[in-house]
Amino acid sequence: MPRLLHIDSSPLGKASISRELSAEFVANWKRTHPDGTIIRRDLAATSIPVVSAEWIAASFTPEASRTPAQRDELSISDTLIAELEAADECAIGIPMHNFTVAAPARLWIDQIVRAGRTFAFVEGSAAGLLKNKKATFLIASGGIYKLGSPMASFDFVEPYLRAIFGLMGVTDVHFLTAGGVAAIRFGKIDRTTFLQPHIAAIREQFASV
Numbered sequence: 001m002p003r004l005l006h007i008d009s010s011p012l013g014k015a016s017i018s019r020e021l022s023a024e025f026v027a028n029w030k031r032t033h034p035d036g037t038i039i040r041r042d043l044a045a046t047s048i049p050v051v052s053a054e055w056i057a058a059s060f061t062p063e064a065s066r067t068p069a070q071r072d073e074l075s076i077s078d079t080l081i082a083e084l085e086a087a088d089e090c091a092i093g094i095p096m097h098n099f100t101v102a103a104p105a106r107l108w109i110d111q112i113v114r115a116g117r118t119f120a121f122v123e124g125s126a127a128g129l130l131k132n133k134k135a136t137f138l139i140a141s142g143g144i145y146k147l148g149s150p151m152a153s154f155d156f157v158e159p160y161l162r163a164i165f166g167l168m169g170v171t172d173v174h175f176l177t178a179g180g181v182a183a184i185r186f187g188k189i190d191r192t193t194f195l196q197p198h199i200a201a202i203r204e205q206f207a208s209v
Contacts, residue, residue: 128169
């Protein structure tokens with residue numbers, strides 16, 4: 001039975017473009033995987049602490065030697081990693097904030113990138129432990145940062161996500177970016193018209209499934 005981990009990170013709720021795109025992706029996934037299971041995680045509604053000195057100490061303490069306090073320190077990390085481990089595929093909605101991923105997404109990443117759980121050091125090099133998984137990132141940005149655009153060098157979202165998920169062993173990654181969302185806010189285009197080509201691109205991905 002296929003399992004999809006559906007993640008959102010925008011704080012904007014129903015106004016969010018990335019949430020609408022991820023919802024469209026999930027709807028198409030459900031249609032093409034009627035026997036599939038969806039694991040849902042809303043990062044904006046999840047209290048995720050910043051990584052602390054105590055967290056770092058606990059993560060590098062062998063599991064059998066951890067104190068109850070250390071196990072409690074890692075409990076959220078354990079839960080979030082277990083969701084990733086249980087999924088065959090991820091659909092992750094991410095807005096660009098200040099040229100990088102939104103804060104809830106960054107807090108989540110800091111909790112799931114963990115030595116011994118999602119990657120390991122093998123002969124001095126990092127090796128990913130999350131194998132045979134696929135991730136689709138549905139990104140919304142106020143400006144346009146696609147390759148060849150004047151602001152392309154300011155996109156730290158896709159390179160970062162590609163690198164950090166690659167570290168964990170997830171190399172089958174796909175990006176659908178809706179750039180130029182600010183045009184909606186400034187009244188240059190209506191939301192439905194703006195979303196149309198991006199919704200079409202998502203549906204096209206599933207057309208032959």
